[in-house]
Amino acid sequence: MKRIFSGVQPTGNLHLGNYLGAIRNFVALQHDYECIYCVVDLHAITVWQEPAALRAHTREVTAAYLAAGIDPKHSIIFNQSHVSAHAELAWIFNCVVRMGWLSRMTQFKEKAGKHRENASAGLFVYPSLMAADILAYKATHVPVGEDQKQHLELTRDTAQKFNNDYGVDCFPITEPLILGAATRVMSLRDGSKKMSKSDPSDMSRINMTDEADAIAQKIRRATTDPELLPGPAALDEAGRLPEETRKARPEAWNLLGIYAALSDKSWSEVLQEFEGAQFSAFKKALTELAVDKLGPIGAEMKRLQADPEHVDGILRDGAERAAAIAEPILREVQDVVGFLRP
Numbered sequence: 394m395k396r397i398f399s400g401v402q403p404t405g406n407l408h409l410g411n412y413l414g415a416i417r418n419f420v421a422l423q424h425d426y427e428c429i430y431c432v433v434d435l436h437a438i439t440v441w442q443e444p445a446a447l448r449a450h451t452r453e454v455t456a457a458y459l460a461a462g463i464d465p466k467h468s469i470i471f472n473q474s475h476v477s478a479h480a481e482l483a484w485i486f487n488c489v490v491r492m493g494w495l496s497r498m499t500q501f502k503e504k505a506g507k508h509r510e511n512a513s514a515g516l517f518v519y520p521s522l523m524a525a526d527i528l529a530y531k532a533t534h535v536p537v538g539e540d541q542k543q544h545l546e547l548t549r550d551t552a553q554k555f556n557n558d559y560g561v562d563c564f565p566i567t568e569p570l571i572l573g574a575a576t577r578v579m580s581l582r583d584g585s586k587k588m589s590k591s592d593p594s595d596m597s598r599i600n601m602t603d604e605a606d607a608i609a610q611k612i613r614r615a616t617t618d619p620e621l622l623p624g625p626a627a628l629d630e631a632g633r634l635p636e637e638t639r640k641a642r643p644e645a646w647n648l649l650g651i652y653a654a655l656s657d658k659s660w661s662e663v664l665q666e667f668e669g670a671q672f673s674a675f676k677k678a679l680t681e682l683a684v685d686k687l688g689p690i691g692a693e694m695k696r697l698q699a700d701p702e703h704v705d706g707i708l709r710d711g712a713e714r715a716a717a718i719a720e721p722i723l724r725e726v727q728d729v730v731g732f733l734r735p
């Protein structure tokens with residue numbers, strides 16, 4: 394059986410990167426996999442969250458899942474803190490993963506910054522909680538953006554080490570699913586930084602709930618370069634974008650990649666369409682497309698967020714269904730480890 398697990402942190406400012414790199418793919422995968430989608434609130438508190446904002450953002454992510462098209466009757470939507478197996482398995486994995494593995498995680502280095510001793514211990518062990526999220530369901534596949542590849546590698550290492558240490562075949566070696574033309578959407582202000590919820594500049598990202606005016610203004614002001622748009626000759630023989638080519642004009646390629654992803658077109662089709670065009674013309678087309686695709690989702694998110702009881706009901710139902718899968722797996726792991734049954 395093919396089972397998907399993935400999640401988004403309720404840390405506010407859900408953006409186009411979260412949509413194209415993750416949530417949109419979650420919707421498409423529902424047809425071919427058993428899907429479990431989590432609002433990872435335990436992960437969110439690895440950096441400070443105002444309690445009232447955390448509650449609002451948990452409902453915001455749930456609303457984004459629903460508005461984008463995840464069907465809560467078919468897939469499971471729930472929040473992490475409602476299913477205690479995540480935290481319990483994470484503790485066991487904290488005793489399996491090695492400090493050296495965790496020390497190599499680039500996300501920890503980036504988020505902890507220069508003053509690592511001031512970072513929470515939770516931020517350091519974040520990847521073992523992520524391994525627990527996935528393996529509590531023995532998920533076989535995880536759709537993520539490229540930034541999560543290293544963490545997923547650690548999940549695979551954790552599963553392998555657990556299986557080896559205890560001489561069991563308990564956990565699958567989970568595969569990443571990195572899908573679509575925009576697996577790493579970059580900041581609109583700086584093509585070397587990923588689009589991010591925590592960027593202090595709201596102009597750096599298109600939020601999923603931005604109104605048409607805001608989307609237009611952000612795209613109009615997005616950093617570009619003085620050259621005309623490239624044609625299909627910039628691609629390699631297989632129609633891929635060479636890394637060196639991307640690096641030479643990161644902002645231009647970022648906007649073209651967003652256009653390709655939102656329009657479901659290949660690089661080659663997009664480059665044919667805009668070869669030799671000025672950025673002003675391209676930005677107009679991109680604005681129309683972004684408003685067309687994100688507008689209805691943003692409006693539906695706002696409608697759902699105005700009805701917290703409905704959203705909370707979906708999370709409650711999802712948590713019951715998630716716990717029914719995770720608890721027997723946790724018991725199996727506890728038996729393997731040698732814990733007595735209560």
Ligand code: AQP
Pocket residue numbers: 400401402403404410411412413414415536537538539540541575576577578579587588589590591592
């Ligand atoms: N810029 C991005 N491009 C493509 N995919 C992205 N994702 C995040 N940013 C981009 C994907 O969204 C999913 C959920 O991410 P998360 O909530 O775990 O947050 P994050 O990865 O830490 O990134 P954010 O949203 O930018 O938050 P901050 O600012 O806190 O770092 C993941 O699948 C991720 O790959």
